[in-house]
Amino acid sequence: MLISRPGNDFNEIGINDIPVIPTSFYMSTLGGYAATGAYGFGALKNGALWDNLIEVEIYTPKGFYTVTGKNILSTTLAAGTTGIITKIKMRLVNRKYKKINIVKKTFNSLSKALDDAFNILNSTEFLSIRNYGMAKEIDPEYSWDKWNIIYGVYDENGQSYATKDIITSFAGSSQ
Numbered sequence: 001m002l003i004s005r006p007g008n009d010f011n012e013i014g015i016n017d018i019p020v021i022p023t024s025f026y027m028s029t030l031g032g033y034a035a036t037g038a039y040g041f042g043a044l045k046n047g048a049l050w051d052n053l054i055e056v057e058i059y060t061p062k063g064f065y066t067v068t069g070k071n072i073l074s075t076t077l078a079a080g081t082t083g084i085i086t087k088i089k090m091r092l093v094n095r096k097y098k099k100i101n102i103v104k105k106t107f108n109s110l111s112k113a114l115d116d117a118f119n120i121l122n123s124t125e126f127l128s129i130r131n132y133g134m135a136k137e138i139d140p141e142y143s144w145d146k147w148n149i150i151y152g153v154y155d156e157n158g159q160s161y162a163t164k165d166i167i168t169s170f171a172g173s174s175q
């Protein structure tokens with residue numbers, strides 16, 4: 001479990017054990033993410049950010065409140081309109097020392113790509129569906145088709161990638 005103050009940023013505490021990591025991790029705070037964000041790397045397995053929050057402390061004109069359970073939803077995505085998030089408790093996952101295999105698949109239609117994506121959804125850590133141009137940005141040398149799926153599965157024989165590198169390349173956007 002992580003107990004964080006709002007000004008803590010992802011770079012300061014490290015992202016490996018955070019269940020849902022936004023592609024903005026390199027420039028955002030945990031308080032700001034809780035106030036505006038929801039999904040990111042890890043969401044396929046771990047759900048939205050609010051599914052992983054155990055407790056949120058907010059400061060309002062009437063004082064400090066600590067919310068749990070469904071009441072947490074009144075603090076997330078509210079962008080500070082219901083109070084300033086001053087502390088979060090979040091469950092953590094353990095990604096350390098795990099290797100990830102990056103798999104690339106190509107399709108000549110979006111419907112075929114989507115069918116395949118739905119079949120593998122439950123066994124992947126991340127999944128990215130990209131058209132030709134977007135896929136080319138990831139790997140200019142690869143023989144991409146009109147539609148492409150890039151996904152990652154944990155595997156003993158996989159390649160070692162830092163989580164941050166996967167997020168800023170295969171799974172999300174570049175910095």
Ligand SMILES: Cc1cc2nc3c(=O)[nH]c(=O)nc-3n(C[C@H](O)[C@H](O)[C@H](O)COP(=O)(O)OP(=O)(O)OC[C@H]3O[C@@H](n4cnc5c(N)ncnc54)[C@H](O)[C@@H]3O)c2cc1C
Pocket residue numbers: 006021022023024027028029030031032033034035036037038039040041079080081083084085086
């Ligand atoms: C390039 C980029 C990629 C992104 N990727 C993702 C993604 O993958 N997934 C996702 O869910 N979101 C994503 N986002 C949106 C994401 O929620 C925010 O970028 C980021 O997490 C907000 O953190 P911040 O510290 O930068 O907040 P800021 O931008 O500083 O603030 C955002 C809002 O939240 C309020 N706020 C800030 N801190 C607090 C606090 N402690 N309590 C209450 N309100 C507060 C601010 O007043 C403001 O209204 C992305 C944004 C960008 C620009």
